[in-house]
Amino acid sequence: MNISIQKTTVAGIALAVSMAYGSAYAELTVVSTGTGEVNPPLAPLPKMPVPPDNKITPEKVELGKFLFFDPRLGGDASISCASCHDPGQGWAWTEDFSRGYPGTVHWRNSQTIINSQFLQKQFWAGSASSGEKQARSAARGGVAGNGEADLMEARLALIPEYKKRFNEVFGDEWPLIKNAWRAIATFERTLIADNTPLDAYLGGDKSALSDAQLRGKKLFEAKANCIECHNGPLATDERYYNIGVPTAARWDDDGMAQITFRFEQYAKGTTEEMYRTIKDDAGFYYRSKNKWDKGKFRTPPLRYISYTPPYMHNGAFYTLEEVVDFYNRGGIDEEGNSTSFPETKSALIKPLNLSDAEKEDLLAFLEAFSGDEIEIEKPELPDYAPLFTRAELLEAIK
Numbered sequence: 058m059n060i061s062i063q064k065t066t067v068a069g070i071a072l073a074v075s076m077a078y079g080s081a082y083a084e085l086t087v088v089s090t091g092t093g094e095v096n097p098p099l100a101p102l103p104k105m106p107v108p109p110d111n112k113i114t115p116e117k118v119e120l121g122k123f124l125f126f127d128p129r130l131g132g133d134a135s136i137s138c139a140s141c142h143d144p145g146q147g148w149a150w151t152e153d154f155s156r157g158y159p160g161t162v163h164w165r166n167s168q169t170i171i172n173s174q175f176l177q178k179q180f181w182a183g184s185a186s187s188g189e190k191q192a193r194s195a196a197r198g199g200v201a202g203n204g205e206a207d208l209m210e211a212r213l214a215l216i217p218e219y220k221k222r223f224n225e226v227f228g229d230e231w232p233l234i235k236n237a238w239r240a241i242a243t244f245e246r247t248l249i250a251d252n253t254p255l256d257a258y259l260g261g262d263k264s265a266l267s268d269a270q271l272r273g274k275k276l277f278e279a280k281a282n283c284i285e286c287h288n289g290p291l292a293t294d295e296r297y298y299n300i301g302v303p304t305a306a307r308w309d310d311d312g313m314a315q316i317t318f319r320f321e322q323y324a325k326g327t328t329e330e331m332y333r334t335i336k337d338d339a340g341f342y343y344r345s346k347n348k349w350d351k352g353k354f355r356t357p358p359l360r361y362i363s364y365t366p367p368y369m370h371n372g373a374f375y376t377l378e379e380v381v382d383f384y385n386r387g388g389i390d391e392e393g394n395s396t397s398f399p400e401t402k403s404a405l406i407k408p409l410n411l412s413d414a415e416k417e418d419l420l421a422f423l424e425a426f427s428g429d430e431i432e433i434e435k436p437e438l439p440d441y442a443p444l445f446t447r448a449e450l451l452e453a454i455k
């Protein structure tokens with residue numbers, strides 16, 4: 058059973074469990090004391106969790122790096138993981154919606170790969186439970202890699218360098234596509250951002266944060282109450298909320314974006330009525346199919362955030378300043394727009410009454426979640442080679 062826990066800051070402690078019979082999901086609501094005491098503090102990163110059946114070795118990381126940059130793990134061999142998770146764009150993509158498979162546009166903002174393998178569930182609505190499964194669905198998804206497993210596997214077999222490396226790393230006689238996902242996940246587990254001013258401060262260097270950042274930290278943890286959801290080492294509770302992000306404007310006037318939107322309703326199995334009437338991304342609802350989950354998304358981590366605009370699941374905001382203004386208004390944008398699922402909007406999101414100086418301080422503190430940019434030398438990809446000549450083939454089938 059999958060339990061999603063929500064907190065609200067109403068005084069007193071109450072526990073309400075609403076069970077949806079016949080569904081695999083239940084919602085458990087924990088109401089905190091309103092003092093913020095129950096929130097785990099911001100903290101240094103733990104050790105990277107590694108699945109026991111996919112240990113990290115330098116050779117596996119190296120192979121995973123090749124594959125992450127290799128467009129042959131995609132439908133038309135033109136688009137790799139790095140095409141939408143560009144190291145020069147925060148290991149993400151700096152447009153509201155990500156670029157899509159050629160001829161399409163994606164429907165959500167591309168997330169950074171940095172620190173992604175610390176997360177229990179990946180994607181904006183948490184639909185992948187491991188890096189291995191995530192890589193597989195990214196390479197195959199219709200508006201992402203759009204690759205066909207057998208074809209991708211055949212390509213790997215025709216690249217002698219990969220045949221050698223898969224054999225050394227996994228013992229494969231011929232490269233197995235499932236091991237490509239394991240190698241990519243292993244490479245991603247080495248992409249860690251832990252050299253931030255906040256880490257230095259938490260490690261005892263009290264001069265690592267400026268006075269403005271220290272004031273901002275206080276606001277984050279008290280008056281602005283960001284800590285209610287953005288807490289712990291990654292600054293996320295990994296729970297799902299509707300914070301009021303307005304509908305993507307692109308769905309009004311961009312035909313290609315509308316096509317993807319409709320396709321996703323179908324692919325994610327909404328009801329016929331919803332398919333015909335829905336106007337916005339229902340987020341976690343697609344997984345739980347509970348109406349109270351419409352418009353909810355996983356609290357994103359805040360580390361590396363300076364490098365990953367635009368922000369939110371649909372890239373609604375291009376600067377952190379806009380994000381802070383949005384929260385200050387109580388989850389409402391500059392034009393007065395908010396979520397198209399108002400009935401599920403979190404009660405935790407309300408006007409904050411921050412002064413201009415306080416907004417500046419909060420913004421300064423948000424910058425303390427990012428350290429140096431993580432750069433990488435792109436690997437030179439190995440070439441194809443024919444497996445056999447026509448003469449050899451004729452000889453073999455004699």
Ligand code: HEC
Binds near residue numbers: 157169182192
């Ligand atoms: C066409 C663009 C595109 C391609 C190609 C692509 N991605 Fe993504 N990636 C995205 C988008 C957009 C999201 C968010 C999608 C969502 O939440 O529904 C995402 C999400 C992710 C996440 C989740 C991060 C988090 O915080 O939960 C990881 C990890 C990831 N991609 C890795 C990969 C890997 C590995 C590949 C190659 C096998 C890949 N991606 C290929 C666009 C792409």
Ligand code: HEC
Binds near residue numbers: 302380419
């Ligand atoms: C109720 C929980 C909650 C609270 C409180 C909250 N956030 Fe968020 N935050 C979220 C969720 C959920 C999202 C993603 C929403 C979406 O995409 O629809 C988000 C997104 C963000 C993003 C964009 C991250 C990205 O990668 O796109 C930033 C920055 C952010 N929040 C900062 C803050 C700040 C600063 C505060 C305090 C003023 C705050 N949040 C308060 C839950 C919360």
